Amino acid sequence: MTVRFDSGRICLDLAAQPLDRTETLDRFLHATGLVPAATPLRALDPLWVLRFRELRDCVATLVHAQLDGGSPATVDAALERLNSLAAASAPPAPRAVRTETGLLVRALSDEPECTALLAAIARDAVDLLTDPAARALLRRCEGDNCRRCYLDTSRGRRRRWCSSELCGNRERVARHRRRKVAA
Secondary structure, three states: OOOOOOOOOOHHHHOOOOOHHHHHHHHHHHHHHOOOOOOOOOOOOOOHHHHHHHHHHHHHHHHHHHOOOOHHHHHHHHHHHHHHHOOOOOOOEEEEEEEOOOEEEEEEEEOOOOOHHHHHHHHHHHHHOOHHHHHHHHEEOOOOOOOOEEOOOOOOHOOOOOOOOHHHHHHHHHHHHHHHHOO
């Protein structure tokens, strides 16, 4: 069973990824829709994983600094790197193409390059961090040992967990056990 984590922003989804292998990065890029499903990533190699980890760490540093504060030196270095990645390349240009059945589907104009994909996610992070309305929705999961962050767009702004299926379920099970022991 796959547990779905939807933070509300691709940069926050990246910040929650382990990125331990090229296959993990490939799945992430396709699952988020940044790269259309039928688009192969022929150039994907371990260097891509290292570069996406670097962006992941920058985003995580900046998001956690928004929620908790952070040392200016660390935040400034992450911000400088984020801005350089956002400016390094234009994100991949999407286009509509017709399938054999006549349906229009999304495709990319060229084969995706690492720098362009990094720029797309870095720009999403810049948009998030500079938008006061989006920043106000930023939350950290209340689950034990979970550091994922998400945008709370729930009704009443009372969402507590990154995933109701994972962290929310763990909390409900723990609460049930505590009640059983107390009884």
